[in-house]
Amino acid sequence: MSPEKFIQAKAAEAIKAIYGTEVAETSLQVSVTRKEFEGDYTLVTFPLLKITHQAPDATGNAIGEYLVANCPEISAFNSVKGFLNLSFSPLYWNETLRDIAADSDYGQLPSTGKRIMVEFSSPNTNKPLHLGHIRNNLLGDSVSRILKACGNEVIKATLVNDRGVHICKSMYAWEKLFNGATPESTGKKGDHLVGDCYVAYAKLEKEHPEVLDDVHKMLVKWEEGDPHVRELWSMMNGWVFKGFDETYKSLGISFDKVDHESDTYLLGKELVQEGLRKGVFETEPDGSVWCDLTADGLDRKLVLRGDGTSVYITQDLGTAERRFAQYNLDSHVYVVGNEQDYHFQVLKLILGKLGFDWASRIYHLSYGMVELPEGKMKSREGTVVDADDLIASMEEEARRTSEESGKLTDLTDEEKASLYHVIGLGALKYFIIKVDPKKTMLFNPKESIDFNGNTGPFIQYTHARISSILRKASADFSSADVMSADPSPKEIRLVKLLGLYPGKVAEAGAALSPAVIANYAYDLAKEFNQYYHDTPILKESDTAVLKYRLVLIDAVARVLRSAMGLLGIDLPERM
Secondary structure (H helix, E strand, O other), X not given: OOHHHHHHHHHHHHHHHHHOOOOOHXXXXXXXXXXXXXXXXXXEOHHHHHHHOOOHHHHHHHHHHHHHHHOOOEEEEEEEOOEEEEEEOHHHHHHHHHHHHHOOOOOOOOOOOOEEEEEOOOOEXXXXXXXXXXXXXXXXXXXXXXXXXXXXXXXXXXXXXXXXXXXXXXXXXXXXXXXXXXXXXXXXXXXXXXXXXHHHHHHHHHHOOOHHHHHHHHHHHHHHOOHHHHHHHHHHHHHHHHHHHHHHHHHOOOOOEEEEHHHHOOOOHHHHHHHHHHOOOEEOOOOOEEEEOHHHOOOEXXXXXXXXXXXXXXXXHHHHHHHHHHHOOOEEEEEEEHHHHHHHHHHHHHHHHOXXXXXXXXXXXXXXXEEEOOEOOOOOOOOOOEHHHHHHHHHHHHHHHHXXXXXXXXXXXXXXXHHHHHHHHHHHHHHHHOOXXXXXXXXXXXHHOOOOOOOHHHHHHHHHHHHHHHHHOOXXXXXXXXXXXXXXXXXXXXXXXXXXXXXXXXXXXXXXXXXXXXXXXXXXXXXXXXXXXXXXXXXXXXXXXXXXXXXXXXXXXXXXXXXXXXXXXXXOOOO
16 A cells, blocks of 8 residues: 555544534545655645534644654654655554565556557667667557556557558669679668668669659559559568568567558558548649648648558558457557657547547647757768667677676676676667657767766666675565664665556656656665665674575565666666
């Protein structure tokens, strides 16, 4: 039970005992006590005055006196102008730590019975995944984990954009400029080879703009099912898919549902016809179909071209309808950059006009772009940071930093390589995830690998430090060992932080913000390191105190593993 719920329950008992009136526990307002006042949690007494018929301070004093006399978990109180500040006794904090230590699923919230689809990644098959994709993937994966921890059934989905003019540009360049090159003949990952084709095409079009006509002709042939174009398309997409799978595996990303635009781009055409019948859409003289959203403060939106071909919104309308019907979704979260804010505003509005009540349960997790110290990335100019290259560089930076410490001499080369991957990937993931999704962020690889400060490696090192202490400890311990202890103020601060974890999970899920969890994990690691610096653990001669401290730091390690696990980050036993 959270501190807030505990106080609500006990205060409701006090009000009934003192004033003979029952109140709903959830109606009582409880929050963390402000720093300038003494206490742990505060009960707002103003709303109770109509029951007590007393002044605010008199009401607070009466309830406070009852709680101190009848509730051993509350040791003191002070009433200040309608706010009853309550202090918990060591018994309460020991009960809290005991419950946390005994709960193997601590932080997992009760089932909601809801099913949520989270769609992310959704790359084009004309280039490898890059730093921008990494932020998308890390946000989508972490949000999925957090929503699952919030008690939801989660389906991780991606829609691969494997058709269209951009894909044809890479195909055209390969035919004209690459002399039959393959991943095997070049020694390159397939997605990197196709990305080279895309960059080469951009240069070719700059010198010879007329080639764009040939690309459009290739797209028409693809839509007509031309065998040669389809075979080339299938071969090059196969290279890219294999490359994507390797990158996803390296990032620790997986999907439950994978759709391809080549299979879904015709979805939505029937919806357009239905919208015409309902008067939601209107046809122009050239045969194109539009939705007039000017009365809603937006523009007119094209939903079908004059030649009858789909546009992006057509596909998205049809895909959304199919997914809600097929999976009986309670909500659908799209993880897409903020440059598509308008698109999703239009998508929800049109679906609502078509009569789908679930349109209001579509959420666009809009995130800011990732920039480098030297500025924005541009795919067609080849100035992007490829995901594979970035992961490799992070591993190398982790290797260099770790070897300087000289603490891994007894590990095998294979164990070291695995550790460098865990540290490098943890640094990359944490540096990106700790920033609020809505903000544009500047990525600095060297800063992210620092073993001090608000970084992934700092939290990983904290966990490794706790693991080392627990390995060296000679005493056995269990959750029951905390009940007779008299915790110090520093230990109470740690228990308080541990007690906040389920609430932070709920907060992160409600806000779709993994940054909430990242910064909580940092606060907990920072508080532990201060405690470790000031408090002897293994040197403690009192066995009862030693066992209490071992239970406490073991709980810290477990919560760190759980929190960082929600970010997709592993915590090593050694560093």
